[in-house]
Amino acid sequence: MEMRIRIRGPAGQSSVTLDEAATIDDLRRQITDRTGLESYDVKYGYPDIKPMLLDGLPLGQKIADLGITLHGEQLIVTQRENSTQAPTRVSDEPPAAKQPLNLPVSDKIPNKGSPDDPPEVPSLEHSGTFVLRIMPDDNSCLFRAVSSATMGGVDVMTELRSVIAQTIQANPDLYSEAVLEKKPDEYCRWIQNEDSWGGGIELSILSKHFDIEICSIDVQTLRIDRFNEGAPLRCIVVYSGIHYDTIALSPSSPPFTHADVPPEFDTKVFDAADPLVLEKSLELCQILQSRHYYTDTAGFRLRCNICGGTFIGEKGATQHAEQSGHVDFGEAS
CATH class of the missing domain: 3.90.70.80 (Cathepsin B; Chain A)
Structure with missing residues (x-):
């Protein structure tokens, strides 16, 4: 039986499919390929999040022998503390698809x-x-x-x-x-x-x-x-x-x-x-x-930084965003 696993790293998430004979080495390679990280920690088991200690396991050991059901599971991968490596951006989608058409304002x-x-x-x-x-x-x-x-x-x-x-x-x-x-x-x-x-x-x-x-x-x-x-x-x-x-x-x-x-x-x-x-x-x-650590979203005057239009409050800006796809707003002078 195949295992479909989601790998969520610092730069995004992607899905992988491993066969029932997959080993710890196969899993580690997939994690590195998908996240760009060489040094990392892995957690799993939402909502009862637990660490997955891969470092001490033999590379040839089968994942199926771990006693953990990973099919449908999400692995949360984070860069290991004191590691300075910059993660590589990964995603199931092309970069253009990441541009939201209705980004909340x-x-x-x-x-x-x-x-x-x-x-x-x-x-x-x-x-x-x-x-x-x-x-x-x-x-x-x-x-x-x-x-x-x-x-x-x-x-x-x-x-x-x-x-x-x-x-x-x-x-x-x-x-x-x-x-x-x-x-x-x-x-x-x-x-x-x-x-x-x-x-x-x-x-x-x-x-x-x-x-x-x-x-x-x-x-x-x-x-x-x-x-x-x-x-x-x-x-x-x-x-x-x-x-x-x-x-x-x-x-x-x-x-x-x-x-x-x-x-x-x-x-x-x-x-x-x-x-x-x-x-x-x-x-x-x-x-x-x-300290005025708040924004009056009802009466705030907003300017669309794309077309220059001016709108009153979050409601007006949201309406404009939905109609035009413009999502970059600033304070109107």
Whole structure:
């Protein structure tokens, strides 16, 4: 029986097919060919991500003898720490196909304020410091923010998008065209595009998927939107109007005013019964608000950098993008 495996590397993902007699050497060659990496770590088994320790295995050993079912599995390949090799770009698609025709404008809108100096709020009660952990400025920031809290930052953007699509398909009465503002099948195709951003629907689905309360704090209004309220655990994401980040508690030394240890030691999932966590998070967001770390997407004047047209708010820019295919926007003077 053939094994069809997806290999997801730093520069993209591709699919490979191996026969039942394939060896560890065959798998390693495929990983290097597809990712361009010579020194790498491999993980598998979403949602229970586990390391796959290939280094110590005989090259001639059959994959079938590992006791692992790899057919249909995705291997997450990352460059090994301290390795300076630059990965080669790989993809199943030609470069032109990577140019999205309906790229969401959300992350193309310039954000006010600077995340270079994220605010920190001391918490004597928690013997630590609440800090904003900045997510990469791409169209997967919501998925990154949630996975950073619930899965320690493992790169499972594709899998989380699939969770959204599968949940929508399994609940047609709940996720109707009226709710999605698109036909369900169309929405499912759209959300699985790496250039599509998420919002309230995605937060609601992911909160139930991980059985956690997700509190989303809007920086502009300081409104808190709660998803899966009543769950015993909670995580907190921060919404700037166009971008999502995560709030973390970092262990620190008295007087707890500065997070002085690496993010690996963060706590991002909290007891929902602890009211101080939300209070400290709001305090942090008030600092962000004072720095204008948000974008008023409803009243923001945007200029299309391709045709020069001017539009009001995200809605106007999105309409223009859908009609013209133009996706490069900047702030109008």
